[in-house]
Amino acid sequence: MTEDIDGGIDEGTGVRLRPLREGDAPRLLEMLHDPDQQRWGSPAFVPLPADVAELAERIAASSRAWADRQPGTLAITDADDVFLGDISWRWSASERMAVADLGYVVHPDARGRGVGRRAIVLLTRWLMDPDGRGLARVQLDHSTENEASCRVALAAGFEREGVRRGFLPLRGPDGVVRRHDVCLHGTVVQPTG
Template sequence: MGTWPDDGIARDGIRLRRWRAEDAEQRFAIHDTESMRWSPPMGPRGLDAQRERIEKALAAEPGSEPLSLAVVDDADPARVLGDIDVRPGPPPPFSVRDVGYAVLPAARGRGIGSTALRLHTEWLLDPDGGDVLRVQLDHAVEHVASCRTALRAGFGIEGRRARFLPLQESPDAPVVHHDVCLHGRVRD
């Protein structure tokens, strides 16, 4: 496995880099009502929770594969546009990463998500990068924009998992389990 570059990786005006302590408010802004609608309720979501997530990411060993990345404007790396998260995958001998992504509301519809996802996936699949054989993701079947993002990033549709994803329309609404669309990319 390769080492994550200190300055991150970049392409087409997008840079993926480690989070910084000063990014907390921008990270919080990514997760607006629309974004949260498609994310499972997994604990606190406020600004303090985002600060804690960044602190945890900063505590990771330097050079190790980041489990959470800031998607930033390459010309202005202090300007956060989105995030990419890697969920802990199955243990060896499996060689899989499960990813998720979100884009700041003002940056949506410009291909930022698919560019960031493609860039990160190519690093993960590269023997000199993350050195995994498979990257996968899923999203609620109703989340058409997420499906388009995955397809543009080269992820094929592999199937559907029934009633898998717990979602809430709002914090006071009941949890409803949605079907998910499964996507994957494998090393050539």
């Protein structure tokens, strides 16, 4: 695994992780407004940005977090630096627990190509690497109705651990918000890839 303070993380898997950049904004905005992302990924209380200008702080925060090796969002790119999605991590409870929660989104035109799985594996390896963050556990969850996300988590080496009932408020295609049960996945060892 190679890492540099400006560039991000690369392992030769066909995806790289790096801080968000201004040039990612148009594809990031498209991705956030995708109906499937709104249905499965964005909690109903998170406002959607109206235009690329509203993404400026999110992009700046990504660079700051990466420079400080703190929780944040990274762009998922291909070898040509094309934005394919994003992946984020945060402390599950406190930093002392050494447990991170992951979230990821793949741009609609990059879905079905293993992008999410490879990004999860890459970030998890970095988070659990003693030279990265040295975390003890990484976990993610998704609506139990989002079968594609379940397949991605399992393919990334995350075990299914249980269901949290009524956990996540999501906006349906009709705009109505309802609470979804979520499936929890976790890993305490390096996932295979």
